[in-house]
Amino acid sequence: MSSIAVSTTINGDDVEYLCQADETLLDVLRNRLGLMGSKEGCGTGDCGACSTIMDGRVVCSCLVLGAEAQGRSIETIEGMANGSELHPLQTKFIEHAALQCGICTPGFLMAAKALLDVNPEPTEEEIRFWLAGNLCRCTGYDKIVRAVQAAAAEMRGEAA
Amino acid sequence: MSFDAAYQSQKLKSVGTRPLRPDGVDKVTGRARYGADFNMPGQLVARVLRSPHAHARIVRMDTGAAEALKGVKAVVTAADLPDLTNGDAELFAVLDNCMARTKALYDGHAVAAVAAIDERTAKQALKLIEVEYEILPHVVDVDAAMVADAPILNDELFTGGVDPKPDTPSNVANRAEFGHGDVDAGFAEADFIVERSYKTEQTHQGYIEPHACVASCNPDGTAELWVCTQGHFVFRQNCADLLGLEVSKLRVTSSEIGGGFGGKTHVWAEPVALALSRKAGRPVKLVMSRDEVFRASGPTSATSIDVKIGAKADGKITAAMATLRYSSGPYPGMWAELGAMTSFACYDLENVKTVGFEVIVNRPKVAAYRAPSAPMAAFAVESAIDELAQKLGVNAVELRIKNAAREGTKSSYGPVYGPIGIGPTLEAAQSHPHMSAPLGKNQGRGMACGFWFNFGGQTCSDLNVNADGTVALAVGTVDVGGSRASLSLIAAEELGIDYKDVKAVVADTATLGYNDMTDGSRGTFSSSMATISAARNAIAIMRARAALTWDIPVEDVYWEDGHAKAAGTKYGNLSPLSVRDIAAESGNTGGPIAGHSELVADGAGVSFATHICDVEVDPETGATSIIRYTVIQDAGKAVHPSYVEGQYQGGAAQGIGWALNEEYIYGADGRLQNSGFLDYRIPVCSDLPMIDTQILEIPNPNHPYGVRGVGETSIVPPLAATANAVSNAVGVRMSHIPMSPPRILAALNAERD
Numbered sequence: 087m088s089s090i091a092v093s094t095t096i097n098g099d100d101v102e103y104l105c106q107a108d109e110t111l112l113d114v115l116r117n118r119l120g121l122m123g124s125k126e127g128c129g130t131g132d133c134g135a136c137s138t139i140m141d142g143r144v145v146c147s148c149l150v151l152g153a154e155a156q157g158r159s160i161e162t163i164e165g166m167a168n169g170s171e172l173h174p175l176q177t178k179f180i181e182h183a184a185l186q187c188g189i190c191t192p193g194f195l196m197a198a199k200a201l202l203d204v205n206p207e208p209t210e211e212e213i214r215f216w217l218a219g220n221l222c223r224c225t226g227y228d229k230i231v232r233a234v235q236a237a238a239a240e241m242r243g244e245a246a
Numbered sequence: 247m248s249f250d251a252a253y254q255s256q257k258l259k260s261v262g263t264r265p266l267r268p269d270g271v272d273k274v275t276g277r278a279r280y281g282a283d284f285n286m287p288g289q290l291v292a293r294v295l296r297s298p299h300a301h302a303r304i305v306r307m308d309t310g311a312a313e314a315l316k317g318v319k320a321v322v323t324a325a326d327l328p329d330l331t332n333g334d335a336e337l338f339a340v341l342d343n344c345m346a347r348t349k350a351l352y353d354g355h356a357v358a359a360v361a362a363i364d365e366r367t368a369k370q371a372l373k374l375i376e377v378e379y380e381i382l383p384h385v386v387d388v389d390a391a392m393v394a395d396a397p398i399l400n401d402e403l404f405t406g407g408v409d410p411k412p413d414t415p416s417n418v419a420n421r422a423e424f425g426h427g428d429v430d431a432g433f434a435e436a437d438f439i440v441e442r443s444y445k446t447e448q449t450h451q452g453y454i455e456p457h458a459c460v461a462s463c464n465p466d467g468t469a470e471l472w473v474c475t476q477g478h479f480v481f482r483q484n485c486a487d488l489l490g491l492e493v494s495k496l497r498v499t500s501s502e503i504g505g506g507f508g509g510k511t512h513v514w515a516e517p518v519a520l521a522l523s524r525k526a527g528r529p530v531k532l533v534m535s536r537d538e539v540f541r542a543s544g545p546t547s548a549t550s551i552d553v554k555i556g557a558k559a560d561g562k563i564t565a566a567m568a569t570l571r572y573s574s575g576p577y578p579g580m581w582a583e584l585g586a587m588t589s590f591a592c593y594d595l596e597n598v599k600t601v602g603f604e605v606i607v608n609r610p611k612v613a614a615y616r617a618p619s620a621p622m623a624a625f626a627v628e629s630a631i632d633e634l635a636q637k638l639g640v641n642a643v644e645l646r647i648k649n650a651a652r653e654g655t656k657s658s659y660g661p662v663y664g665p666i667g668i669g670p671t672l673e674a675a676q677s678h679p680h681m682s683a684p685l686g687k688n689q690g691r692g693m694a695c696g697f698w699f700n701f702g703g704q705t706c707s708d709l710n711v712n713a714d715g716t717v718a719l720a721v722g723t724v725d726v727g728g729s730r731a732s733l734s735l736i737a738a739e740e741l742g743i744d745y746k747d748v749k750a751v752v753a754d755t756a757t758l759g760y761n762d763m764t765d766g767s768r769g770t771f772s773s774s775m776a777t778i779s780a781a782r783n784a785i786a787i788m789r790a791r792a793a794l795t796w797d798i799p800v801e802d803v804y805w806e807d808g809h810a811k812a813a814g815t816k817y818g819n820l821s822p823l824s825v826r827d828i829a830a831e832s833g834n835t836g837g838p839i840a841g842h843s844e845l846v847a848d849g850a851g852v853s854f855a856t857h858i859c860d861v862e863v864d865p866e867t868g869a870t871s872i873i874r875y876t877v878i879q880d881a882g883k884a885v886h887p888s889y890v891e892g893q894y895q896g897g898a899a900q901g902i903g904w905a906l907n908e909e910y911i912y913g914a915d916g917r918l919q920n921s922g923f924l925d926y927r928i929p930v931c932s933d934l935p936m937i938d939t940q941i942l943e944i945p946n947p948n949h950p951y952g953v954r955g956v957g958e959t960s961i962v963p964p965l966a967a968t969a970n971a972v973s974n975a976v977g978v979r980m981s982h983i984p985m986s987p988p989r990i991l992a993a994l995n996a997e998r999d
Contacts (some may be wrong), residue, residue, distance in 0.1 A: 095356040106366075117620065122283045123276015125504070132923035135454055147279030159695040163276035180270035183888035186896065189280055189455040189504025211932075218932040221504050221923060223452050224727060225892055226899030227327040227931045 094155040097165025104154035111145075112136045114152035115162060119210070123163035123192045127221065134220030138162050144200040146219075158239035160242070163192035166199065174237040175199055183205045184233035186224035194220050206242055249779040249845060260739040261951055264888045267731040268749060269502070278502045281458030281474030286529035289460065290319050290361040292522050293368040294515070294532070296542060297357055297376050300384035300608040300916025301397065303481040304348060304357060304377060311374035312360060317367035320526035321375070323358045325563065327521050330490050339577035342610045344517045350379065351399060352608050353575035353917040355543025356514075361522040361530045383918040384608040388573040389550050391607045398578055399606050407987050417606045419578030424586050424659045425567075425599035432565025432597030436556025440633045444626040444642070446965065446983040447909035448548040448573065449554055451615045452863035452900070453913050455504020456539045461519035462529035469523070469921030472499045473516055475765020475990030476506045480754045481513055487519045489524070499754040500724045503632055507900070508614030509544045511765050540921035544613020545910060547572040547581045551626040561640050563649045565597040566590050566658075570623060575611035584619035587659035588962075591697035592646070592668050594655040600826045608916055609806060614765060616700040617958035618646055621901060621965050625983055628966030629696035630866075633979060643676045644971075646695060646856075663852065667880025667944045669693060671856040674940055680858045680876045687875065689862045690975025696855045696962025700955035701766025702847035704755035707776035709737060709784050710831050711839040715826030717741065719777060720753040722761030723769045727896075727957065728889035736774045736951070742808025743825050767955025772847035775804045778950050788828045791835040795828075796820055849948025850955055855879035857898065857963035861971040865994065868987035870906055870972055876938040881948040882954030894960045895937040901964025903929040911982050 087103035088125050096119070104112050112129075115121040115138070124147055127133035131146040138147045139161035160239050166173045178184070185191045190236065200217045201208060208216065214227070222230060309321040324347040338542040341347075346355045358375050362368040383397035389398060396417055404412050433439060459473035469491060475481045478500040486493045503510060519532040534543065552569045556562045568589045570692040572582035582602030589600045635642040650669045656662050675681060675693060685691060692693040708720040719737050723729065734748040741748075761766065785805045792810030794799040802813045809822035832839050860874040877894040884890040907927045911919045920926045945952025965983055972990065973980045978997045982989055 116282075117677075121276075122279075125280065125455070126282065126533075127456070128923050130536065130922055130924065131453055133536075151506055167275055170270070176271075176274040179274050180266050183264075183267070183274055183728070185270070186889070186892055187453070187455070187503060187505045188269070188278055189453075189502075191273050192276045195274060214932040214934075218930040220929060221454055221930065223454055223507070223900065223928065224896045226895035226929075226937050227934055228895045228937045229888075229892060231931065231936070 089158050090153045092153055094157065095159040097162060107153060109152045110148050111150040111152050111155055112147040115147060121162050121164050127187055127189065134197060135190050135193040137196040137220060138197055142203065144197050163196060165196060171229060173199065174240045175234065178237040180234035180235040182229045182236060184225065184229040190220060190222045193212045194222065194230060202238055204240060206238060208238060249722065251775055251849060251948055251950060253945045253952045254950060258739055258951065259905060260735045260745050261883065261885050262887065263735065264315030264886060265745045267728050267735060269730060272329055280504050281501045282502060282533045284460050284944040285531065286460055286462055289529040289531050290363060290526055291365045291368050292359055292361045292519055292532040293365070293372055293528045294356045294518065294538065295358040295372045296595050297346065297355040297891055298348055298353060298917065299379055300353050300386065301382040301399065302350045302379035303382060304346060304350060304453050305380050306378040307358065308901060309358060309883040310406040312371040315367065315371050317363040318360060318371045319528060320361045320522045321358060322518065322521045322525055326525060327488060327517060330488065337487060338483060340390040340513060343577065344514060346778060352610050352788035354538065354610060356518065356542065360521055361526045375922065379628040383597050385605050385608050386912045386916055388548050388571050388605050388607060388953045389603050391601065392571065398834065399608065401422065401766045401837045403533065403606065418603050419574065419606055422583040422586050422602045424600065426656060427597030429565045429567050429597045433556045434445045435564040437559040438634065438637050439554065439556040440630050440637060441554040442630060442633065442981055443555065444551045444629065444981045446549045446625060448545045448609065449904045449908040450508035450545045450926065451507035453505025453507060453509055456536060456733045457515050457535040458518050458533040459516050459541055460529060460531045461516065461523045463520055465527065467497045468995040469520060471496065471516060471520065472501055472508060474501045474503045476503065476510045476726060476765055478724065479755050479760045480724060480763045481516055482773035484513045485517050485520055486650065489520050498753060498758040500752055503724055503726055506726055507616045507667045508618055508765060510836045511763055512544060512613050532702060536813055536923065537656045537921045537955055540926060541918050542610055545610055546615040547574060547612050547619065549585065549622040551622065553626045553630040555630050555634055557634055557638060558937040559638065561638055561645050561648045563593065563595060566595050568600045568627065570620060571603045571605055571611060572602065573605050573607045573612065575609050576606050577611050578606060579612055579613055580609065581619045585623040588697055589623040592651060592660035592695045593649045594651045595658060598658045600658065602892040603689060616900065616961040620696065620698055620962045621904065624694065624696050624962045625965035625969060628963065629969055632970045643672060647672045647676065663949055665944055666852060666854060668854040669877045669944055669945060671854055671880060674838045674878045674942060675856045675858055677860065678876060680874060685860065686867060688975060689860060691858065691860050692869065692967045692970025693856060693972060694963040696959055698719055698769065698853050698959040698962060700850035700853050701768040702772050702850040703762035703768055704760055705772040705776040705847050706761055706844045707773060707780045708758060708843040709777065711784055711829050712824060713829055713832060715824065715829040716747045717743065719750040720749055720758055721750060721773045722753055723763045723773045725752055726764050726769060727893060729773065732770045733773055733777050733887040736777045737781055740778050741785065741825060767853065767957040768847065768850065771850055771949065771953050771955045774885065774953055775847045775949060776845055779843035779845060782841065783843060784839060787841065788825065791828050791832065792823045792841065794835050795823065795831060838901065851882055851948060853954050853956065853959040855924055855959045855963055857967040858968040859971045861968065861975055863972055863975045863990060870985060870990065872902055872934055877960055878940040879956065879959055880942045880944045880954065883943050883952040883954045884941045885953060887941060890941055890956050891939045897958065897960025898937050898964050899934060901961045902934065902968055905965045905968035905983055905985060907984050907986060
């Protein structure tokens, strides 16, 4: 099978790669580009561990083909911090003990970032439904929701 | 060096605080490396061929075409994993489960595996392997497997624990009985008796990270294994045994682990990956798909349980009995035995008897799942206790308090309890505002108790004092939920230094002595004990170094607040020496400073919890919402309270999923029909409310700081708490878990008819 050449933007950088027609964006990120922060928990779009942001929208990168990234802008967990300065969501996840094993954490952070990008003041219910596509088996979600609330407050300039 | 583990009441400075976890930044930036995040030069990709049949004899297998495919470097079958188990039935079951030998025993049972240059080639090769099966009758239901004419899975299996020894094979692997007193006499004394049968369905641990490993066998007989596991030392032993390797030549490194909950305590793919690597002469990466995780890695038991409880009119229980049948997959385990031991552990009973039957079925080999076997037994018993309260017309909490076990109670499984937390958790529940909050239409409240043993076990730690006075702590228990933070707190506490000056890592099998795995809630309990011991050994050395520096007898040097101090006044004004001071001089006083510890962590304190659950049930659809949930549990001493709360909340959420949704669904053909997260639905964020927690601290007398394991007990009460809440909401006793909408509607309809 011949490869497809793709030009795209990942975390603000121009990136080019070759991929197979049936290869997922997740496999491209992990296996071709070394961006292994996105995790595969199911490969069928049910767990959200591979959540990335494509042109501002959360997608399961296991359900996007590598070839579909052509001309798009992709954000992954590796681009979330600004150098050594963590994003408020990253800081609050650590402070609120919102992760235990941590395998779901990159996906939750990407999904939560996409939420706060469009809704800086979400209610608890809005957070819970927005994050319903991301599975966590360790925390029972309590501390994740609180971390997102705290990050949102901090980003709005309120005392957390 | 001898180590005194006895609890000493003291003011703790570090333990009980909530610092940031050391692995936090790695995990929020995507840098933490899990099982699938590791690669080696020249690595191949492996895929496993699995039986599509629930029970079938493997008549013939031809791997020739697969081997001939360009890019395929090795194909293995059972022939490549010869039986080296030397009569060890348990180990043979592990081997047979890794790769079916003569029969496939469940849908998903591995029959062959391929290593190729890429995944596409490996998958293509699987299709070229020809397997001729003779399909045999199968049985997947625990009760159906026990009847006289059930298909027999193993002609060599005769029921153990019965006298005389049976002369015909059976799917009932074992009978185990516990209890004391005379239950017949006890029931004769009772004014009221409740009796009911219960069922629970099989669930999966549901860790988000599929099993993954990278295996590399070298031509010189050494080998390396990178793997997500709860116990790399145990995996090393199992893999070495199954492959005929010397233990010292196999180095196992545990990756970050993306959830385990008991499910990553057994080898599945690892011996296969090693066999492929050995045959191909190259490193091999094997990652399970989610479908494979469900079909072939350890679920919990399905159960069928009968409970009978009798009480006097004043609420005093006179007799309690349970018969418990647990499925164990196609190989015997000890699941029914654990269920029988835990059933009535919360109560002080004069007459109690439990009988467990271990039943083999054509389903995946059962693995531990968080307090394994206890949640189902608790569901049945705590439902019956609730029903008894209603029959007696007494408050359900008061009935439990009246009969609760206490210090000195002979437990239903044998031992006499020391100080325990069941009474205090019940009293805390009774006075909790949740218990008296008003309920709305279609809403109900339930509560339930739970018990788990907690394990100790073999543990080894190294504590190295660096030249700058900071401390490197190497532990051998895998960190499944924040234990590196807890153990760093423990080291800081014992040495009297700052938490930030301690860095804990999980060492690999080549760099630390043997450790049992992280199971039985033992990670923080046992490794903290080893860490305290190692720290005390390091302190002994630092005292000696201070004595040398001051040129005074070591007996006159004591340790306080992170400093060596000269005792009394006879040495004048010697300034205390800090860890930093002593470490800085270590090169001149005898070299590096380290404390080692090897111990068996005896005395894990038993653990109890009480949960309160409010639900709302939609009478039209049968759908249940959890509207409020409270966990009250004894931690002994909460080392890092945030992660203790996390264990409480996580266990509750898993139990709620088990109670309401999660279940393995098999077709008539014995094939699993819901091997994905879409159809096997674990709780999502919008399904749950905040989960309130209350940590009680009743010190464990057998740990210096009073620590008990906290990881598992939280999953024990939720099945019953939720079932009691639903039963109270709909007015019908729910006796079959999960209470999925169709099951609730069916119960409501049956009640109307």
